[in-house]
Amino acid sequence: MNKKDLPLNVLHALSPFVKMKGKLFIVKDDPEESYMIAFDKDENSKFYYAIENFEYSGNEYVFNVSYAPSDETSVKPNTVRVGEKALTTHFNKWIAYLESYNNVSSFYDDPILEAYQTEFVSNFEFLDESAETSPFHTTQILQLDNLLEQMSVRLIELSDDTNREEIQVIADEIDEIRNNLATRSKRWIVDHMSNVFAKIAKQGTKFINEFWAEGKKEIIKNVVKGLIEAGTDLIN
Structure with missing residues (x-):
């Protein structure tokens, strides 16, 4: 995929993720399956955040996002629609889940x-x-x-x-x-x-x-x- 295959607004919405630095996650460009996918750095973890596709709706681009954990009550994946202006905020909420997991004490820690x-x-x-x-x-x-x-x-x-x-x-x-x-x-x-x-x-x-x-x-x-x-x- 070439970047000129995508609308400029979409590229601007995705640009914060290009060189995103995180001690908790790694970001991969995986055009075969998604526009962006981030994985928990813990290799034993199944947590991820994927921006899968988009459409133009209500005067803005809206992205379909799949991620896990879905919230504080479930580790199962969830899929939502997120507007371009809210994309970074939504991603940061996922990062907060990773931080909470790393900070909580458990019997499974070494x-x-x-x-x-x-x-x-x-x-x-x-x-x-x-x-x-x-x-x-x-x-x-x-x-x-x-x-x-x-x-x-x-x-x-x-x-x-x-x-x-x-x-x-x-x-x-x-x-x-x-x-x-x-x-x-x-x-x-x-x-x-x-x-x-x-x-x-x-x-x-x-x-x-x-x-x-x-x-x-x-x-x-x-x-x-x-x-x-x-x-x-x-x-x-």
Whole structure:
């Protein structure tokens, strides 16, 4: 689809979503199914917000919007018609639902994992304003791929009968990051790496020493900052 296939008013209504930055969600352009679709960043979540189609009615463009959760009483999807001037406000209401879910305490939370994630991601608050939308430079991508490959190999070497299933889950997540290094934003990569390192830390002291030692974390920080020009051996 070309943008000149759409009315200008429709493009103006959709423009706030093009580079929308959110710590709670990711926005995708999916012209095969919708004009815009946002997903909860929690990969275990089924929450989404999709602008599916539109029509001209009552002197304005009206969009058909599908989203979940529908409200505070139901996690099921809902479909509504939203005028162009109310579209951003309606989307922000959906974001408020995500915030409420993240802030409410429950028996399903893992505070230990969350603490490790926070500790790791705090090293990368230097990310610039484009971190939500722009990828790493090609040199950084190659370096991160090299480091992640080393991590995966070493994790498998450290696996045994007591942790093999958990280690495989972590290795699979590393593969997912590697497969998305060139197509995802800096923030997406750092968020997913923090999840990997948190799960590694939960494996015990041996794994913390192997992957969380200060010098090894410093290597990753410098790669992400673009301060290392050549590949570095993370493990050795």
